[in-house]
Amino acid sequence: DTAVSQTPKYLVTQMGNDKSIKCEQNLGHDTMYWYKQDSKKFLKIMFSYNNKELIINETVPNRFSPKSPDKAHLNLHINSLELGDSAVYFCASGIAGGPDEQFFGPGTRLTVL
């Protein structure tokens, strides 16, 4: 009965490759988020989609492109991977306009060699 799921759990790839991470939520929330957690465990927002519309696009390189086919799914595609992209990427879901909490997925650990 997973609320927010991500695939894959681990991703190891070479510099310059293109990769995707998928996220799905079954909580009925209208908004989904991508966060990046660096080696110091600092979580920072990257993108957010509300009902398939992009509402947050923080200062993130153009190589990162989120896509939301429907409000239950949010994918993250990364082009031309760089060493600095190595991090843990978390998907989350919530209700944008409300005060309530967000629920996080298990994370995808991306390692760029």
Add this chain to the structure above:
Amino acid sequence: EDQVTQSPEALRLQEGESSSLNCSYTVSGLRGLFWYRQDPGKGPEFLFTLYSAGEEKEKERLKATLTKKESFLHITAPKPEDSATYLCAVKGSSNTGKLIFGQGTTLQVKP
């Protein structure tokens, strides 16, 4: 600019030794302050939401409190299984719903 600072960065306690974690924040129009627990290799797990100054919430050995400038997470008689990183986040008045996180406090409870 919305900002969250947590202290200490790391905390080591003996089992049964109570303590508090601090979360200081500046935010325009606080809509909610959130505490999460994160175990190694896992996603943040929701603990509490606090909405207004003076509010308190409890769950087992944890109690979260909120003032206009900071929140405390009090841990009473901790056990080794309470060892984790505790994250504080705020949601401001924008309708984007984004959370601004602090850097976390890593708690280790020794038996």
